[in-house]
Amino acid sequence: MKKEATTEAKLTRRGFVTAAGALGALGLAGCAPQAAEKMADTGADAPAEPAAGESTPWNGVADEVTREITVQVPGKPTPDGAWHNTFNGGxxxxxxxxxxxxxxxxxxxxxxxxxxxxxxxxxxxxxxxxxxxxxxxxxxxxxxxxxxxxxxxxxxxxxxxxxxxxxxxxxxxxxxxxxxxxxxxxxxxxxxxxxxxxxxxxxxxxxxxxxxxxxxxxxxxxxxxxxxxxxxxxxxxxxxxxxxxxxxxxxxxxxxxxxxxxxxxxxxxxxxxxxxxxxxxQGSPMYFPIPANQEIVGDTQILPNHDWNEIIDRYDTLCVAPCQCRTFTPIRKGEKPGTLCDHPMETCVATGEQAQYYIENGIGRQITKDECREILQRGVDAGMVIEVMCTAECDVICQCHGDCCSILRGFISLDGDCENYHYMSHYELQVDHDQCIKCGSCAARCPLFTIEMTDDGPEIGNLCVRCGQCATVCPVGARKLFARPEAERFEMPENMVDDYHMKxxxxxxxxxxxxxxxxxxxxxx
Incomplete structure (x- = not known):
């Protein structure tokens, strides 16, 4: 399999979590039942406009980060608190x-x-x-x-x-x-x-x-x-x-x-x-978000391993299991599974050999291709991020949300200030600012709570994972996902063992x- 080159991650020099906050950074400290509140503009520079006459694949600007919007999540210390002290290196x-x-x-x-x-x-x-x-x-x-x-x-x-x-x-x-x-x-x-x-x-x-x-x-x-x-x-x-x-x-x-x-x-x-x-x-993600559906992809063809309908088609054995995060997080807080948010519980899809293992071990139930599509579409409709295990075999497809997913909650606790955010997606989000009607649908939909409405329209914070949920609800089609250049995509190992070894x-x-x-x-x- 051809190995794809990766570009150097660009991180701020801000410190990372301390030992006291590490489990919180992992996303295990607890889940917030409500959408996160937004904090004021931090004053980061806006993105540069395209040069005069520059050709772009769409009539918009790549808004990977328009400004640094700090997300305040209930139960999480503010950015000047202990969770952002110097953590590693030396x-x-x-x-x-x-x-x-x-x-x-x-x-x-x-x-x-x-x-x-x-x-x-x-x-x-x-x-x-x-x-x-x-x-x-x-x-x-x-x-x-x-x-x-x-x-x-x-x-x-x-x-x-x-x-x-x-x-x-x-x-x-x-x-x-x-x-x-x-x-x-x-x-x-x-x-x-x-x-x-x-x-x-x-x-x-x-x-x-x-x-x-x-x-x-x-x-x-x-x-x-x-x-x-x-x-x-x-x-x-x-x-x-x-x-x-x-x-x-x-x-x-x-x-x-x-x-x-x-x-x-x-x-x-x-x-x-x-x-x-x-x-x-660690230079590669555990799971990576894929487009919520193919209609929001601006390129002519969706990337391999990024179309959940195609992934379903290639496997005869599929199963679904309860969301681990929405199961163990409440338990660790002394509550019943599924009590910390109102998202669906049965959301973790396993494919092929992994599905067979889940079924044989009694940790998932076998489903048909049609039922699998219904389950994943339900997740899209519920505003969830569709994530796939970082393997070409796509062993597991998760449905996650910032108010209850350990992985996403961990990124929120770090305000996206970690290297893996550079490797989170093979896509970038582009916005047609002329077409945008500033209705706020995208901000209300964002599962990472990182779009803020301003007088100039929606602005994207540093927690965007390019899931495309904002594009699914845009009434004028002003938001699209475009594939990043091949040289900027992270390496995709073949299977779980290869991923273990690469990491x-x-x-x-x-x-x-x-x-x-x-x-x-x-x-x-």
Whole structure:
């Protein structure tokens, strides 16, 4: 598959979230039931007008950001509050971080995300791969500050998960291993650590890695996969498995257990406070928005993997599951699922092999192509962002909104000030200002609350994800989505395993993978 080049992200020098606000930045601190209020103009410069005689594909200006509109969301500190203190970077470059793993403290880092990304370019894929594959051998148990003993195998297992996809965050705290100790026996954890990473494998290959028969290894893999701890696909009668990331992975595949007492707190308790920052500054998105429908696309043809009707057409197996965000967020607040907003609950569509896994594991129900279209159209009609997992296989299609989606809420908490916003979409929004009648329909519709009505008409803030919802309700067709130049589009991995690997390589280059070793921690103390 051809890899597409990406342009350097352009970020402000404003600081990022602190450890205290990291889970809020992740979007897990809570959901607002009402649309966000808008704050006044910050005075940012308006976009430059096209040069005289310049030809444009449409009679408008690319309004990716017309001015910086800060969104005030209920329950979120204002921009001058603690959530915008300096968060990551520092006197250490990515390479120096790797040389000082035992003493590296992410809280003292002061580099911006763009500086870390630029520094990471000096590291080759081969050097990053060596970091991923050089998992430390943990031989000592760890005693937490409250006197609990964490067996070495669970520390090694968390170091493994740190390497997969978006990882789990480097910051260590007393509950960092609770979920793993809850879900894996020590023997299962040791088994998991020997499985190939970033690859599909058979029971035979698992047995060879473990030094046991294919039959015995297959039984363990089957059990782990039905518990949401391994992925499982069947191709031409042969079962294959692969190691999972925290997200998209274990979190989503265990959604049928969210309502178990303490389960959500346990799984999220595994995350380090830097997880939210890392997952939003890693060079590629977890999901990316696609146009709400083809009619709002100004180009003659919609981009591949961006037409949800086409995605539905290519798969015979489809399923739908409840929205994870609108399920676990209320639970973590002591409320019932679906109580924090009035959007539909059954919105997460899985396709193909992922759909089959969802169905077999009882976390989704099989649907027809027609029912799938109805579900997605309902989401569009409800003003939701249609998002697709960042793979060419389009494993999952989500329907999200800024008042209840963890991913979008996380971006709102950062006012869009993170690198992944540059990679959120392959489209740009253009507005025909002469055609616009200033009716305000777009501002009322925007699921990120980032369009503000002014005397001059609607102005777009820095949270636009190019979902095109504003264009679906424009009565005069004054808003359209146009494809960005190919060189400016982010790389699209083939499948979930490829995406895990691509993100892990980039995180290794940026110094995000810092293993915990009890022996080194003891020596440092």
């Amino acid at each position: 006197p250490l470059t990515a390479a120096e971080q790797h040389e000082a793993l035992s003493s590296y403290d992410w809280r003292k880092n002061e580099l911006t995300a763009s500086q870390i990304a630029e520094d990471a370019k000096a590291m080759t894929d081969e050097e990053a791969e060596a970091i991923l594959m050089n998992e430390p051998v943990i031989t000592e148990d760890y005693v937490t500050s409250d006197g609990r003993t964490i067996p070495a195998v669970y520390i090694a297992l968390r170091n493994r998960l740190l390497r997969v996809g978006q990882g789990v965050g480097c910051e260590i705290h007393g509950n960092a291993w609770d979920f793993l100790m809850q879900e894996f026996t020590e023997d299962e954890a040791a088994f998991y650590l020997k499985l190939p990473n970033f690859a599909y494998f058979t029971d035979k290959e698992a047995g060879e890695a473990e030094g046991m028969s294919a039959e015995d290894a297959g039984k363990i893999c089957e059990d782990l996969s039905y518990r949401g701890l391994l992925n499982r696909v069947t191709r031409q009668g042969q079962k294959y498995y692969h190691v999972l990331a925290f997200a998209h992975g274990m979190l989503e595949f265990m959604m049928n257990r969210y309502e178990e007492e303490g389960f959500c707190d346990s799984v999220f308790g595994m995350l380090g406070a830097d997880y939210g920052y890392q997952s939003r500054n 892990a390589l980039e995180r290794a280059k940026r110094g995000y993978i810092n293993d915990f070793d009890p022996a080194k921690a003891k020596a440092k103390a």
